[in-house]
Amino acid sequence: MISEQLKKSLQQRVETAITPREAAVDVMKELQRHYGWLTDEAVGEAGELLGLSPLQVEELATFYEKIYRRPVTGKLIQVCDSISCWSGCCDGIIEHLKKRLDVELGGSSADGKFTLVPCCCLGRCGDAPVMVIGETFYGNLTPEKVDQILEKER
Amino acid sequence: MEQVLFRHNRPDRSVTFEEYCAEGGFDALKKALTAMTPDEVQQTVIDSGLRGRGGAGFPTGKKWSFVPRNLPGPRWLICNGDEMEPGTYKDRVLLEKNPFSLIEGVTLASYALGVRHAFIFLRRDYETAAANLQAGIDAAKKAGLLGERILGTEFSCDIDLHLSAGRYICGEETALINALEGKRPNPRQKPPFPAVKGLWGGPTVVNNVETLANVPAIIANGAAWFKGLARNPEGAGTKLFCVSGSVVNPVCIELPIGTPLREIIDQACGGLKPGKKFKACIPGGASTQFLSEAHLDVPMDFDPVVKVGSRLGSGAIIVFDEGHCLVEATLNLIKFFARESCGWCTPCREGLQFVKEILERIERGGGEERDLDLLRDHTRFLSYAFCAFAPGAMSPLDGLLANFEDEVREHITRKRCPLKG
Amino acid sequence: MPKLIIDDIEVEVPAGTSVLEAARSVGITIPHFCYHPALAIAAACRLCAVKMLDGPVKGIQMSCALPAQDGMVVSTTDPDALKMRKLVIEWLMINHPHDCPVCDEGGECLLQDFTIAGGHGIRRYQGKKRTHVNQYLGEGIYHEMNRCIQCYRCVRFYQEYAGGTDFGVTGCAGRVYFGRFDDGPLESPFSGNLVDICPTGVFTDKTGRFRARYWDYQYAPSICPHCSAGCNLSPQAYHREVIKIVARRNDEVNGWFICDRARFDKSDLNDPLRPRQALVDGSPVEWEAALNALATRLREFVQSHGADSLALVGSTRLSLEAGILLAELAARYKGVRLCYFIDPAEAQLSLSKVEWVPAGMAASQAELREADFIAILPCDLMEESPMIALAIRQAFVKGAKVYLVAPHLTALNLERLPFQVQVVPELADVPLGEAKRGIVVAGAGFADLKGLEAVPTGVKFVLLQPGPNSFGAALLAREYRAVPLREAIASGKVKGILALETDLPEELRQGLTFFAAADWRNNGAAEPASVFLPTSAWAETGGTWINYEGRAQRYRQAYKTGLPLRGLPARYYGSQEAEPPAHPPRVHRAVAPGGDTRSAWMLVAELIFKLTGEPAAEPYAGKWAPLKHIDPEGPGMRLPAELLAG
Incomplete structure (x- = not known):
């Protein structure tokens, strides 16, 4: 419930x-900010706000x-795996990160503090390798x- | 060296509205609104030789001229700030340092095109730039430089900021239009081109951030001045180069267009990291061909880079050293493209998956001689995809096969990556 | 009219025709998946590659998205084009499962055809195939997402063409998925068309899966019996059972599609309780014996009670041919009551609608799709005739203004319509005067024809009728001065009824001294009838129906009737065991079990011969002669003015 x-x-x-559709991305992002991720409930709420069916959302x-659309628990860690970060050994x-948090990509740490996902280029290639928490x-x-x-982030 | 885009930059923060104005900011807008017709603004941009800075390098003024003059209904301007090409971060730096050149440029372009409502489409991760831009838009509006009856003239213009939710394809102009309309951001069939039928069916121009940020200086100082900024005779203006990879100092820097590649790497970036030797670079972002040491003297402008078999693209230079396996680098790029494909057409959706499988196999040591032909077939036939995404995705592979075929062959004959023990 | 050369053949086509369509017009099929004539161009599959050798564009181009232009020289067989097409197939086969033997689409699969035609055979991709989880989409359609080749036909049909919102495409890149938000039946009443439109086996007809292959089917051009729209379809039968019904293209009528009722409702045809046995006084007899008994009893009845005590009753689902012959039979008995309708009000209304619409002013579904102003008079279109609503949607999408005239209306009716309407209280509130191609649509129940008098000239009409041949029945009733059955009975004279494919309300049989019936439907007529003759159903015989617009359409026999082989009782196997042995019947017989039936028209013709000793006259003679040669695979025939005139 919002x-x-x-x-x-x-x-x-x-x-x-x-x-109304023009606002779709904004509405989804705001609901995601509220729930942590875009839950099924949020999809329904977005649909009602935008006059769309859940499927259309x-x-x-x-x-x-x-x-x-899958649970994000705790803080989201996005770690860039694109070319500039690759050249700076983002694979390592x-x-x-996987070892420290004991998770696979897309998973959440056992303490519920972090969810780890790979992401594409974050536009901070001069600082490679980068991540955002x-x-x-x-x-x-x-x-x-x-x-x-x-x-620090824990 | 003359700075156009970074002229107002402060080392540690964004320039303020007052500072920008005090340094001649918005003078171009005042000049245009009081002393120039929209056609004259467009003509000045045509004469300046400004070419699109997003990657394709299409002449900006010419793009504007495709918009039919007397079509009824609203027309639109979209500033494309969906900077998601790996290696590229110039627009972020530009907007974090100074949002006003873009705001003024968008307003000028809107004046030239008769646009009442312009959009700036920014990628999801540029929150700082977005906040900066929104504050800039609010300040300009408060000062009467945006909104109703700008500077007391008949001209009114609003700018809306739209933050995406992250997909590389949104940077393709017709996909961007779908994204703005709240549809799935698949590219649209061309023709009709956006200039005739774009956003909500109206004539639409889509220009890159850096492109539009150049417009105020062009209007203020004239076309001849802008042309004179280039290093090479056929060039015009300056260019933002954003460097990453194995250099000492990976910077985003404004240099005259046509500056040789070697100079950017050696002088602006302090050369290769200690103990590293240059092997290859990508000159213009992820969708451009690898260049080798033999190409380092190429002037970094659109046509000269094409002549050596690559593209200037976004001016994002990614440098690789002798320790980097270029098969793996290409694989990384292909993985990116395969993941970011919108899934609309077969060659892109499935062909990239195929290329990925082949490169993975070659890198693992399972490559076969016939894979080279298969890869070449893909570089050739992926150009018949629905939009420019798949051909762009094939560029690094194309460059790999053109300039570093030996390295690929070595993987195949030695049945392993020569750079891995 | 652009002129171009395709594979050395000169082609001239109307402006706007694509190269793919231009090639098709001279018999060259360029392989394609995403292209569909009824849908917007997607240019997504990239299979229709051709090489442009000369003209305004050069090189490899997608022929579906390329408008034909003067001076183009096209090669569909150029090695580059062939290589591109071969690669496209190879790319699609990276992930498409090799499950044709267990796929219900096998044998009627576009992907299978083009894969074989293109010569793809050796798998060079060494990775794994992508897999998806299927969804439950209801009882009509089975979902097998792994087979998807992402041509986007389904979503383009479902959302753009049919206006559905609960099915679409999610994900991106290699993860695009075509389905619903969650498991559940598809909401659109046109969902069954996904089966026809999918070029491979993602959507298959759950009501007929794994029963037969395409080449096993007996099928023929036929017409939907469920309403008066006259949509074209084709029943596909195997071993005397209708397995599937598919849409049949008729650009003037339903286009490429049919509604789900037309496709999935096969219950009448396949009803195991269908009467298949001729009966005299409730006892099974040979068909011929029953006919003899009928003739004898009819003769006796007329002799003892007089012809004016007998009613010969047809219906709005009886074929036009049988109706004409029934009138001929009636003519042999002066004073006999001939009926094509039961209810006087319905009879009156059907005829007034036929007569009210001036010649040429009835609108086809094709005209509806092109209309610019549409006024719908109060009716539940989605219940009554969904395809009319689908046609209106096409006009709406192109910008037509659609009005619903409704003084009182429940919200539910509006929600189901696949287009937006402006609700107005009176027909006079619809600005039909502005229309260039205006159409007024009314349901079968609409009776206020006087109210239509104010409609400006030039506006056309869709006045729906209750049955597939109500229009024909009304013409027959007028021509042969028939009376509605209730009216005949009210006279108090009627003591005997012969009901031919008529659903007779039980109370009308009360107090009769003679009742005989012939039908194929399980409607309870067989038991009380002193003589009962089973007839062949619409799909099992040929005939003609006239739809709401006065379009006569011929249907042909799709299969020979009889008890379906599946579940055939043990006695037909020459065995008295309860369980039939697991091999085909070994008893030799001239007709299939339960297959001793006749078409209604043939029954009447034989009866005439029995009663008079003269063969029945050709039904398509005199006034009806123009209807003799209607091509069952053509657009049908709009009735000429002399047939419409009273």
Whole structure:
């Protein structure tokens, strides 16, 4: 369930859009911010706000990389696996993260603090390899640095 | 060296609205609205030789001129800030340092095109840039430089910021239009081209962030001045180069277009990391062909880079050293493209999966001689995909086979990656 | 009219024709998956590659998305084009399962055809195949997502053409998935068309899976019996059982599609309780014996009670041929009551609708699809005639204004319509004067024809009728001065009825001294009848029906009737054991078990011969002669004005 306040602000967003669909991505992102991921309930709510069927919301939600239709527990760690980070050995960083958190990509750590996903180029290639935890970027990663960051973010 | 896009940059923060204005910001808009017709603005941009900075390098003014003049109904301008090409981060740096050149550029372009409502489409992960831009838009609006009756003239224009949810294909202009409309961002069949039938069926121009950010300086200083900024005779203006990979100092830097590749790597970036030797680079982002050491003197402008078998693309230079396996590098790129394909057409959706399988096998040591022909078939026939995505995805492979075939063969004959023990 | 050369053949086509369609017009089929004439161009599968040798564009091009232009020289057999097509097939076969032997689409699969035709055989891709989880899509359609080749035909049909919102495409890249949000029956009443439109076996007809192969079927062009729209379809039978019903293209009528009722409702035809045995006084007899008994009893009845005590009753589902012959039989007995309708109001309404619409002013489904103003008078279209609603949707998508005239309306009816309507209280509120191609649509129950008088000239009409041949029955009733049965009975004279393929309300049989019936439907007529003759159902015989617009359409026999082989009782195996042995029947017989039936028209013709000793006249003579040669595979025939005129 979303609050009346959030519902109202989303309704407002839809009303000011040129067509309701234009607001679809914004509505999905706001609901995702609320729930942590786009739950089935959120899909239904988005549909009601936008005048779309749940399937029509699903068509959009599942297209985008950063709309999550599977549970995200705790903070989301996105670690870049694209070419610049690859050249800076992101593979090692990813393996290190998997080991430290004891998860596979897409999984959540046992303590519920982190969910680890790979992502494509984050546009911070000068700082490769990079990851983002929540909304915070971390660059020039080394295994040691990753340990410190996890400690801080935990 | 003259800076156009980075002229107002502060080392550690974004330029403020007041600072931008004090340094001549919005003078171009004032000049255009008071002393120039929309056609004159467009003509100046045509004369300046400005070419699209998103990757394709299409002449900007010419693109504008495709919009039919007397079509009824609204027309649209979209600034494409869906910077998701691996290796590319120039627009982010530009917007984090200065949102105003873009805002002024969008307004100028809207004036030239008769657009009442423009969109800036930013990728999901550029939250800082987005916040910066929104603050800039609000400030400009408050100062009467945006919104109703700008500077007291008949011209009104609003800019809406739209943040995507992440997909590389959204950067393709027709996919972007679908994304903005809230449809699945599959590219659209062309023709009709967006200039005739785009956003909500209206004439639409889609320009890159860097492209539009160049417009104020062109209007302020004239076409001849802009042309004169280039290093090479056929070039025009400056270019943002964003470098990553095995260099000492991976920077995003503004240099005259046509600056030789070697100069960018050696001087601007301080050369290769200590102990590393240059092997190859991608000159313009993930969808351009690898260049080898033999190409380092190429002037970094659209046509010269094409002449050596690659593309200037977005100006994102990714440098690889002798320790990098280029088969694996290509595989990484192909994996990216296979994952980001929109899934609309067969060659892209399935062909990339096939290429990925072959490269994985070669890298593992399971490659066969016939795989080279199979890969070549893909570089050739993926060009008949629905949009430019799959041909772009084939560029690194094309460059690999053109310039580093020996390395691929070595994988096949030695039945392992020569760079792995 | 662009002129181009395709494989050395000069072709001239209307502007806007694609190269693929231009090639097709001269008999060259360019392989394709995503292209479908009824759907918007997707250019997604990239199979229809051709090489442009000369003209305004050069090189490999997709022929579905390329409009034909003057000076084009096209090769469909160029090695580059062939290689591209071969690669496309190879790409699709990377993931498509090699399960043709256990796939219900096998043998009628476009992917199978083009894979074999293109010569793809050796798998060079060494990775694994992609797999998906299937969904439950209801009792009509089975979902097998692994077979998908992502041509997007299904979603383009379901959402764009049919206006459904509960089925679509999710995911991206290699993960695109065509299905629903979650398991559940498809909501669209046109969902069954996914079976026809899918070029491979993702959607198969659950009601007829794994029963037979395409080449096993007996089938023929036929017409839907469920409403007066006259949609074209083809029943596919195997061993005397209708396994599937598929849509049959008729551009003037239903286009490429049919509704789910037409496709999935085979219960009448396959009803195990269908009367298949001729009966005299409830006892099984040979067909011929029953006919003799009928003739004798009819003669006796007329002798003892007079011809005016006898009613010969047809119906709105009886073929036009049988109806004409029934009138001929009636003519032999002066004073006999001839009936094609039971209810006087229905008879009156059907005829007034036939007569009310001026010649040429009845709108076909094709005209509906092209209309610009449509006014719908109160009716539940989705219940009554869904295909009419689908035709209206096509006009709506192209920008037509659609109005629903409804003083009182439940919200439910609106929600089910696959288009948006503006609700107005009166027909006069619809600005039909602005229409260039205006059409007024009314359901079968609509009776206020006077209210239509204000409709401006030039506006056409869709006045639906209750039965597949109500229009024909009304013409017959007028021509032969028939009376509705209730009216005949009300006169108090009627003491005997011969009911021919008529669903007679039980109370009308009360107090009769003679009742005989002939039918194929299990409607309870066989038991009370002193003589009962089983007839062949519409799909088992030929005939003609006239749809709401006055379009006569011929249907042909799709299969020979009889008890389905599956579940055939033990006695037909020459064995008295309860369980039939597991081999085909060994008793030799001239007709299939339960197959001793006649078409209704043949029954009447034989009866005439028995009673008079003269052969029955050719039904398509005199006034009806123009209807003699209707091509069952053509668009049908709009009745000429002299047939419509009273």
